[in-house]
Amino acid sequence: MRLLRAHANMTRDFNAELQSHGLTVTDFEALSRLAESPTGSLRRVDLAAALRLTPSGVTRLLDGLQGCGLVCKEACSTDARVSYAHITDKGRERLAGAASTHLEALEGLFGERFSPQELSALCELLGRLPGAGGDEGPACPALNAADGVAAAKGT
Amino acid sequence: MRLLRAHANMTRDFNAELQSHGLTVTDFEALSRLAESPTGSLRRVDLAAALRLTPSGVTRLLDGLQGCGLVCKEACSTDARVSYAHITDKGRERLAGAASTHLEALEGLFGERFSPQELSALCELLGRLPGAGGDEGPACPALNAADGVAAAKGT
DNA sequence: TGGTAGAATTTGAGTACGCAAAGAAAGATA
DNA sequence: TATCTTTCTTTGCGTACTCAAATTCTACCA
Numbered sequence: 256m257r258l259l260r261a262h263a264n265m266t267r268d269f270n271a272e273l274q275s276h277g278l279t280v281t282d283f284e285a286l287s288r289l290a291e292s293p294t295g296s297l298r299r300v301d302l303a304a305a306l307r308l309t310p311s312g313v314t315r316l317l318d319g320l321q322g323c324g325l326v327c328k329e330a331c332s333t334d335a336r337v338s339y340a341h342i343t344d345k346g347r348e349r350l351a352g353a354a355s356t357h358l359e360a361l362e363g364l365f366g367e368r369f370s371p372q373e374l375s376a377l378c379e380l381l382g383r384l385p386g387a388g389g390d391e392g393p394a395c396p397a398l399n400a401a402d403g404v405a406a407a408k409g410t
Numbered sequence: 411m412r413l414l415r416a417h418a419n420m421t422r423d424f425n426a427e428l429q430s431h432g433l434t435v436t437d438f439e440a441l442s443r444l445a446e447s448p449t450g451s452l453r454r455v456d457l458a459a460a461l462r463l464t465p466s467g468v469t470r471l472l473d474g475l476q477g478c479g480l481v482c483k484e485a486c487s488t489d490a491r492v493s494y495a496h497i498t499d500k501g502r503e504r505l506a507g508a509a510s511t512h513l514e515a516l517e518g519l520f521g522e523r524f525s526p527q528e529l530s531a532l533c534e535l536l537g538r539l540p541g542a543g544g545d546e547g548p549a550c551p552a553l554n555a556a557d558g559v560a561a562a563k564g565t
Numbered sequence: 566t567g568g569t570a571g572a573a574t575t576t577g578a579g580t581a582c583g584c585a586a587a588g589a590a591a592g593a594t595a
Numbered sequence: 596t597a598t599c600t601t602t603c604t605t606t607g608c609g610t611a612c613t614c615a616a617a618t619t620c621t622a623c624c625a
Contacts, residue, residue: 256439257533257536257537258413258416258417258420258536259417259420259421259439260462261413261536261539262413262414262417263462264539264540265413265414266414267462267613268540270613279580279581280414281581281582284411284414299603299604300602300603300604307415307418307419308582308583309583309584310603310605311582311583311584311606312583313604314604314605314606315580315582315605316581316582319580319581334590334591334602334603335589335590335591336589336591336602336603336604337590337602337603337604338603338604364539364540368538368539369535369538373535376531376535377535377536378412380524380528380531380532380535381412381413381416382412383523383524384412384416384419384420384519384523385416385419385423385519422583434610434611436611453573454573455572455574463611463612463613464612464613464614465573465574466574466576466612466613466614467611467612467613468574469574469575469576470610470611470612471611471612474610474611489572489573489620489621490619490621491572491573491574491619491620492572492573492574492620493573493574566625567625568623568624568625569622569623569624569625570621570623570624571620571621571622571623572619572620572621572622573618573620573621574617574618574619574620575616575618575619576615576616576617576618577614577615577616577617578613578614578615578616579612579613579614580611580612580613580614581610581611581613582611582612583608583610583611584607584608584610585606585607585608586606586607586608587604587605587606587607588603588604589602589603589604589605590601590603590604591600591601592601592602593598593599593601594597594599595596595597595598595599
């Protein structure tokens with residue numbers, strides 16, 4: 256119950272905060288995943304798994320991001336069924352802008368309430384729940400993504 | 411991130427499981443809150459706070475439950491603005507039916523992965539997050555609600 | 566006594582999903 | 596080679612929310 260309620264609040268707060276950047280939490284995480292990929296691209300099906308969305312959810316999510324020019328679609332040369340989502344430069348910029356305030360908010364939210372040990376304990380415990388583990392990606396892709404953005408911008 | 415992903419999975423799984431009872435997770439929690447209330451009623455605004463929904467979300471939620479005959483609407487004699495949601499006998503039955511399998515599923519999900527100490531630690535940590543605290547109600551109303559149901563049925 | 570500020574609720578419009586079904590293409594089998 | 600199954604994606608339809616605005620009522624204050 257506490258997990259559910261904590262989630263409801265966090266989602267609302269983060270969505271409100273990210274809204275100033277024109278993103279949702281899911282948008283943000285999707286861009287993070289793409290940004291941290293070596294090629295800047297992911298198959299839609301892999302993105303779906305990473306974001307815990309259904310295929311149709313990914314299609315609609317990317318429709319929106321594509322409409323904003325933050326990602327673009329790429330065909331696969333060896334398999335005509337798959338199409339890749341590729342993050343654009345504009346997408347990386349948007350992500351970078353959102354990441355700074357978003358990470359700051361995260362920092363404030365958790366830093367105020369937990370010691371580093373508590374935080375890692377919480378992370379470990381949550382990681383045991385199904386789907387929350389590190390199998391499909393790092394615990395906090397946003398951090399890596401932020402680095403990736405910095406690298407991409409040549410700074 | 412792990413919290414978000416754990417939530418996504420739990421919500422989907424629980425919704426799938428509760429669907430056999432014709433309920434969603436939110437429906438279930440709403441009925442729990444009503445069932446544990448001494449009068450079986452709550453003001454809509456209080457229910458909204460308890461469930462972390464907006465007022466309009468509560469209206470639509472209760473529209474659905476009312477359509478199924480699980481709750482009914484009651485006017486307030488002293489303040490014509492407020493209307494109470496009141497759980498019906500049918501609502502208590504439905505809740506009781508869902509609670510057994512739902513609590514079993516919860517038991518399985520958490521019991522397998524955590525020791526009792528870990529569970530209480532996790533609960534305490536999550537409780538520090540905004541809105542997840544015990545201010546607006548017990549950490550797990552379902553348990554009390556299940557008792558309340560049993561009592562209501564005269565068992 | 567009338568006017569105004571605030572609270573509880575509903576409604577309209579929009580969004581972000583989910584599920585199930587359909588379409589297109591790859592690989593397997595005969 | 597022809598068909599059959601599986602995989603990846605999209606589309607139609609439904610649902611559960613959100614926000615903003617409108618409504619109705621209470622409470623306070625001149």
